[in-house]
Amino acid sequence: MQIGCPREIKPQEFRVGLTPNAAREAVAHGHAVLVETGAGLGAGFDDDAYIAAGARIAASADEIFAEAELVVKVKEPLAQERRRLREGQVLFTYLNLAPDPDQTCELIDSGVTAIAYETVTDDRGGLPLLAPMSEVAGRLAPQLGAWALQKANGGRGVLMGGVPGVGPAEVLVIGGGVVGTHAARIAAGMGAHVTVLDRSLLRLRQLDETFGAAFSTRYSSEGTLAELLERADMVVGAVLIPGATAPKLVRRADLARMKPGAVLVDVAIDQGGCFETSHPTTHEDPVFSVDGIQHYCVANMPGAVPRSATLALGNATMPFLLALADKGWRQACADDPHLRAGLNVHAGHLTCYAVGLAQGIDVLSPHLALKA
Numbered sequence: 001m002q003i004g005c006p007r008e009i010k011p012q013e014f015r016v017g018l019t020p021n022a023a024r025e026a027v028a029h030g031h032a033v034l035v036e037t038g039a040g041l042g043a044g045f046d047d048d049a050y051i052a053a054g055a056r057i058a059a060s061a062d063e064i065f066a067e068a069e070l071v072v073k074v075k076e077p078l079a080q081e082r083r084r085l086r087e088g089q090v091l092f093t094y095l096n097l098a099p100d101p102d103q104t105c106e107l108i109d110s111g112v113t114a115i116a117y118e119t120v121t122d123d124r125g126g127l128p129l130l131a132p133m134s135e136v137a138g139r140l141a142p143q144l145g146a147w148a149l150q151k152a153n154g155g156r157g158v159l160m161g162g163v164p165g166v167g168p169a170e171v172l173v174i175g176g177g178v179v180g181t182h183a184a185r186i187a188a189g190m191g192a193h194v195t196v197l198d199r200s201l202l203r204l205r206q207l208d209e210t211f212g213a214a215f216s217t218r219y220s221s222e223g224t225l226a227e228l229l230e231r232a233d234m235v236v237g238a239v240l241i242p243g244a245t246a247p248k249l250v251r252r253a254d255l256a257r258m259k260p261g262a263v264l265v266d267v268a269i270d271q272g273g274c275f276e277t278s279h280p281t282t283h284e285d286p287v288f289s290v291d292g293i294q295h296y297c298v299a300n301m302p303g304a305v306p307r308s309a310t311l312a313l314g315n316a317t318m319p320f321l322l323a324l325a326d327k328g329w330r331q332a333c334a335d336d337p338h339l340r341a342g343l344n345v346h347a348g349h350l351t352c353y354a355v356g357l358a359q360g361i362d363v364l365s366p367h368l369a370l371k372a
């Protein structure tokens with residue numbers, strides 16, 4: 001199969017859909033790989049790395065979209081990319097269609113078969129192609145929060161790990177899922193005193209069994225949150241209620257009870273944020289202050305580390321990519337219900353119920369789409 005990987009054109013997107021390692025695997029499976037010149041540069045992969053892996057370099061995205069049977073990307077196709085998609089072609093990327101009716105209509109009209117990373121599932125009820133980005137964002141949160149805690153950056157001037165004779169920073173992580181677990185691990189590794197709050201006792205038990213005394217767990221209630229907020233130097237917001245906007249767990253009035261210069265890192269900002277005073281920021285200007293409390297609210301945190309993020313995403317997408325290329329999308333989706341859950345659009349039909357519900361559009365069952 002001809003696999004194509006264009007350069008990402010969304011502003012500030014430096015990841016790439018195919019690593020040289022993934023290209024090498026695809027070539028070893030007998031596929032032809034075409035990569036747009038410069039596509040990997042933002043993630044530290046030059047054209048020579050792809051050539052060494054057996055890929056060909058295309059001079060333009062036009063060439064990729066014209067030749068590729070399977071187009072692999074990172075972000076949703078922008079309007080100028082959508083115009084180049086066609087019936088019979090398979091697109092494998094993050095789509096996030098639910099809040100994006102324009103993209104949904106244009107993908108349906110194009111006739112393309114689009115498989116969305118974010119709706120591919122796994123045996124444990126997880127989202128295996130979203131998890132790597134949550135892992136990256138979670139591990140970044142204490143690193144970036146520690147920067148914001150520095151005095152010159154507007155923070156309290158507290159060192160995460162303290163020093164002999166001086167206590168460490170108090171870090172509160174709200175939500176002990178993928179982001180929260182990774183944030184807690186890194187904050188504890190930096191020497192901070194860490195507490196994780198969650199509403200799921202099962203999750204708290206798992207954290208306790210896995211991490212022992214590395215950090216404390218508490219059941220999330222308003223009273224516990226109020227108590228811990230007053231002590232915190234850094235709060236990481238990592239809650240998720242699937243399909244809903246994030247609950248506002250910290251209100252503006254709560255800020256007055258916090259230590260001046262404390263830092264809120266709102267990782268859940270991509271779902272609206274879990275602090276009332278949050279609004280999305282960018283890597284260029286990531287932090288703002290409200291009532292003396294620092295807020296870090298970058299909606300695409302993995303963009304800060306495109307090389308690590310690309311490698312992490314590539315590891316997760318590779319088995320699905322190879323299945324799509326080896327068997328064709330129809331057989332691959334017939335064989336694997338988790339990959340089939342990723343099928344969002346096929347040959348003029350929407351095939352994802354969650355998107356149909358969000359936009360009031362009729363949905364063709366993915367099972368029927370396999371026969372269409």
Ligand SMILES: NC(=O)c1ccc[n+]([C@@H]2O[C@H](COP(=O)([O-])OP(=O)(O)OC[C@H]3O[C@@H](n4cnc5c(N)ncnc54)[C@H](O)[C@@H]3O)[C@@H](O)[C@H]2O)c1
Nearest residue numbers: 134137175177178179198199220239240268271299300301
């Ligand atoms: N900003 C970014 O760049 C970025 C990157 C990746 C993920 N995210 C976001 O981070 C958030 C967390 O993602 P995740 O993958 O860890 O989700 P997850 O489902 O693995 O974990 C969410 C956790 O929140 C807990 N929770 C729900 N309500 C709670 C409450 N009231 N109090 C305490 N805990 C509560 C759940 O029980 C669950 O354990 C999501 O909003 C996700 O979109 C943002």
